[in-house]
Each structure stands twice: as C-alpha cells, then as structure tokens.
Amino acid sequence: MAKLPQQTSIFSIMTQMANQYNAINLAQGFPNFPVDTVLKNIASKWIHEEIHQYLPMSGYPPLLEKISQLTFESYTRKVNPATQILITAGATQGIFTAIQALVYQGEEVIILDPSYDCYETPILLRYAKPIRIPMKDDFMPNWVAISESMNAKTRMIIINNPHNPSGRIWTEFDYIQLENLLELYPNVLVLADEVYESITFENPHISVHHRPKLCDKSISVSSFGKSFHITGWKIGYLIASESLMDEIKKVHQYLVFSVNSVAQYAICEYLDHVKMKELSHFYQQKRDLFRQLLQPSRFELLPCDGSYFQTVSYAAISKESDLDFTKRLVKDFGVAAIPLSPFYGDSKDSKCIRFCFAKDEATLVEATKRISGL
Structure with missing residues (x-):
C-alpha cells in the first residue's frame, strides 16, 4: 500500500x-x-430554472466557449472548447485527476517546496515517487537543484505560479530554464497550478499559455473559486492538449462525472459582467x-x-x-x-x-x- x-x-x-x-x-x-451581488442574483435566478440534471462530462458547452475566449483574451492562446477544457470540482480535484491519469507506477514527480499539501498524496496513490526540491531562500526556483534531480524516471514537474504560500511569481528567466530542461527530457509533463493567475501586482502574470514550447506539454489548473471569491462553490477547470485531456477525462468520468450544474450556468453568465x-x-x-x-x-x-x-x-x-x-x-x-x-x-x-x-x-x-x- x-x-x-x-x-x-x-x-x-x-x-x-x-x-x-x-x-x-x-x-x-x-x-x-x-x-458580488451580481453573481448572487444570477445564481438565484438559475436555481429556479430546470437545469438541475447532469451536464456533459466536460462541462456546460457555453461555459467552455467562454473559457476558450477568456484564455485567448488573457494569453492569446487558442484552445478548442470541446477537446481541451475540462470543468472540475475545484482545482484540487483537477490536480488529483491529472496526476492519476498521467503518472504511472515507479515514475517520479518533482514538487517545488514550499508546496501546497494536495500535490503529494495523488502521486503516492499512483505508486510513484514525489521528489521534493526546496526553492531558494527568496522562494524562487532553484534550477541547479531541479536539473540535478531530473532523470529518465521523471514524468512530471508541478509548478505553482503565483506561488502559495510565498506570493512570488515566475519570471521570463524561469520559464526559459524550464523549457531548456524539457528539451533534454521531452517526456516530462508540466502540471501548472495557476489558481491565483488573476491576482498579480506590479509585474504581470506569465502563464504556461504564453509559452508555445510548453502548451502541448502542460496541464494548467485554474479556479473560479479563487478568482471570484467563491471558494465554497468548488469549481475550476483544466486546459491541456487533446491527447492529454483524453487521458484525464478517463479518470474524471469515474471520479465526479460532471460538476454542479447551477454553478456552471451562473458562472457562464457572470463572465459577461466581470472584468478579470x-x-x-x-x-x-x-x-x-x-x-x-x-x-x-x-x-x-x-x-x-x-x-x-x-x-x-x-x-x-x-x-x-x-x-x-x-x-x-x-x-x-x-x-x-x-x-x-x-x-x-x-x-x-x-x-x-x-x-x-x-x-x-x-x-x-x-x-x-x-x-x-x-
């Protein structure tokens, strides 16, 4: 066990x-x-509509379209709403599902410490090995240590940007270092926990979506709960290439199948009213x-x-x-x-x-x- x-x-x-x-x-x-009162009024309206049965496994199609549009507006990345986006029961479920689908027994997953506590358990449940790499004292990635830890068994590296708990964000330099490593280890995937992507200050958020070399190798994790102050709704989404998403959906369909219908309808409409x-x-x-x-x-x-x-x-x-x-x-x-x-x-x-x-x-x-x- x-x-x-x-x-x-x-x-x-x-x-x-x-x-x-x-x-x-x-x-x-x-x-x-x-x-936001606007969101509460929208949710109240939808609760009285007959929309309380299962939605499609991937998510409410108009919401998937809105996320695709939002991704393009934010990052100029085009994603197919039908094949590259998955609505999840919060970011934690998205992270769990991606690891269960894409990591196999005996493989290694790099975690950059300090790290959020939901990363390690799904790795252990796959009989894989978490490799905990401390960041530098300024809470930025230690690329020498990361490079020395990568090998033929490395399957995934989990990155968290903006970072919890430190509040630091990655720079262009950090992404270049990651891209260089992935050229040496082309089978390694990037699980990008970007749940605080809408909350950055003096410097803009750089996403895996900005990086063409990473898009096909990455699974990005986003959270409506964090962005819209509705953490109790437990609703987020993943974006990945179609080939990776096909594998993720195989797990998702047996884990939750589909996510809260009222929340999806409400957020879909609310996206027309909020300025991210x-x-x-x-x-x-x-x-x-x-x-x-x-x-x-x-x-x-x-x-x-x-x-x-x-x-x-x-x-x-x-x-x-x-x-x-x-x-x-x-x-x-x-x-x-x-x-x-x-x-x-x-x-x-x-x-x-x-x-x-x-x-x-x-x-x-x-x-x-x-x-x-x-």
Whole structure:
C-alpha cells in the first residue's frame, strides 16, 4: 500500500484553533467579504430554472466557449472548447485527476517546496515517487537543484505560479530554464497550478499559455473559486492538449462525472459582467493596506508579487518554531496564521509564516493592531 501522510492538515488545525480561541482567521485562504451581488442574483435566478440534471462530462458547452475566449483574451492562446477544457470540482480535484491519469507506477514527480499539501498524496496513490526540491531562500526556483534531480524516471514537474504560500511569481528567466530542461527530457509533463493567475501586482502574470514550447506539454489548473471569491462553490477547470485531456477525462468520468450544474450556468453568465483584469487592483489595495499596517512591527515583510498571501519572517521576534509561534499568536494575540514548515517535505523551519489578506478592511486593521506590538 502507498504510505500516505498521517497528520491532519495544518489548515484544519489552525482554523480549529482560531474557532476555539475566537481569533481572527488570517490562516486559511478564503475571503470574508461578500460575494458580488451580481453573481448572487444570477445564481438565484438559475436555481429556479430546470437545469438541475447532469451536464456533459466536460462541462456546460457555453461555459467552455467562454473559457476558450477568456484564455485567448488573457494569453492569446487558442484552445478548442470541446477537446481541451475540462470543468472540475475545484482545482484540487483537477490536480488529483491529472496526476492519476498521467503518472504511472515507479515514475517520479518533482514538487517545488514550499508546496501546497494536495500535490503529494495523488502521486503516492499512483505508486510513484514525489521528489521534493526546496526553492531558494527568496522562494524562487532553484534550477541547479531541479536539473540535478531530473532523470529518465521523471514524468512530471508541478509548478505553482503565483506561488502559495510565498506570493512570488515566475519570471521570463524561469520559464526559459524550464523549457531548456524539457528539451533534454521531452517526456516530462508540466502540471501548472495557476489558481491565483488573476491576482498579480506590479509585474504581470506569465502563464504556461504564453509559452508555445510548453502548451502541448502542460496541464494548467485554474479556479473560479479563487478568482471570484467563491471558494465554497468548488469549481475550476483544466486546459491541456487533446491527447492529454483524453487521458484525464478517463479518470474524471469515474471520479465526479460532471460538476454542479447551477454553478456552471451562473458562472457562464457572470463572465459577461466581470472584468478579470480589475481583480488584481482589488487585491493590491488589500495587500498594500496590510503591508502598511504591519510595516512598523518587527515582522519582516517578504516580497508579495501575487496571490492573496503575505509571507513574513518573525526571526527578529522569536526563536520559537514556526508551529509554536503560530499557536502562540492564536492563544495570546487572537490572530491565526499558517506556519511554512508543513509546506516542506523535510519540515524546514525558516521562521516564516503566512497571512491571508483576502479580508475586509476592518479585519485587517484589527488583526495587525493585535500583533504589531510583538
């Protein structure tokens, strides 16, 4: 049997503690402000229509068309809505399905640490081997280490851009390095977790969709839940070449078959009302406010290029482990954050923690007030 992780997710642990101590939850990555009224009204309308039965396995065809159009507008990449797009029950299901479909026993999958906790388990379930490669101290890819880890057994590399937990984004240099490696190892696939693609700040997001050399080798993962602040809807999508998507659909049809019909109809209509490019400005205001409020403290604010996470170092405040420090933040100061050590295969403790700033202004003001005196 594959040996799966035994521990409870750090996200569950910190949220449970936040609830227990009535703390402000800046740990788990979900917004606390209202969903767009336009979207709620659209969803309310569709709930009364007779659209509650199974949709086609790949997704609601008009929504697939909208995603194809959005992909072209955002990245100038043309994708066939009928053969290259799959609606999934959230990004996590998309990642799980892609790995189950495309990775085989004995193969290796490179994960860049710190990494989100949903990557490793589906690899182990395929009796494949996760290869955890630490990023550099600035949370950018270590291409020397990645290159040294690739071999004939390497089947896939998982990239996360914008990155959770650090909030860093890849540069042109990083994609060139990846492309050079894939020329040496042409059978390697790229699973590109781009769920925060609509949330970048000073520098624009570079996607695998921008890279012609990567398009046929990549499976991109997107999330309406992250983009539209509806994480509880659990709806996202994959884009891949037809040959890769055919294999992914073989797993998807037996895993969920088709995704929530009301959500698909509602999002399809909502895409006519929302301007995706405005999302970055919305979150940049929150990032800037949070950084401004925390600036006078002894926390060291690390770069945040995208996502809705701010990573900080507390090395000037305490020598405690990151897990102990975050637990003390909850108990003594009433603010929940996420330690970074659980994002590493070797539990590396860099004295860094992650805050989620996808909260209303009052919450950010009160949270920073509580911890600024540390």
